[in-house]
Amino acid sequence: MDIGEVSKRTNLPASTLRYYEEKGLIASNGRNGLKRTYKSSVIQKLALITLGRNAGLSLDEIKDMLLPDGLKIDRAVLLNKADELDSRIAALTAMRDGLRHAAACQAPQHLECPKFLRILNIAGRRWGRPSRRRKP
Structure with a gap:
């Protein structure tokens, strides 16, 4: 999927997607002309990022939990956030x-x-x- 399709499906601006890529939260798998392209699995990763942001987690806290092939949930961070x-x-x-x-x-x-x-x-x-x- 190109960046425009990901943006449309996630309701996130392309600038946010580029920022998340710069921060190491997501990765494109190449380019189609000038447009970045992403695997379809990026949709689920962006949903996790959005969930974390809505819960008040920082991008660094979220990044620490994202692995290339899954999640490493820091239960202590989640419990602390729940207390907050x-x-x-x-x-x-x-x-x-x-x-x-x-x-x-x-x-x-x-x-x-x-x-x-x-x-x-x-x-x-x-x-x-x-x-x-x-x-x-």
């Missing part, structure tokens, strides 16, 4: 619940609502903390 996701889910759930409460609160002023004040207090304690996001 659990923390983010808990924080997002609390934020969602706070927004729902603020939208439905019957207090004349939100600053008179004890629950809203608790939410503000929690948010204030988190100021100045560095982001836990990893660089790609």
Whole structure:
């Protein structure tokens, strides 16, 4: 398949495919004129890369798990990422619940609502903390 077909089938821009190739995540098997060509197995590898990226893994973490003929899953990395996701889910759930409460609160002023004040207090304690996001 040429790069255009892979791009179309995976919904990834050709620039991303070239970048993944540059990073060593995928490999072309040659060229057809000026266009790179790939084996059909690249589709599955790109699906794995997309899954890893959606889970928050860095490209380096994903690369370490990809072998030319399969996968070498690092269970510790996956468990750590699952723990990070659990923390983010808990924080997002609390934020969602706070927004729902603020939208439905019957207090004349939100600053008179004890629950809203608790939410503000929690948010204030988190100021100045560095982001836990990893660089790609």
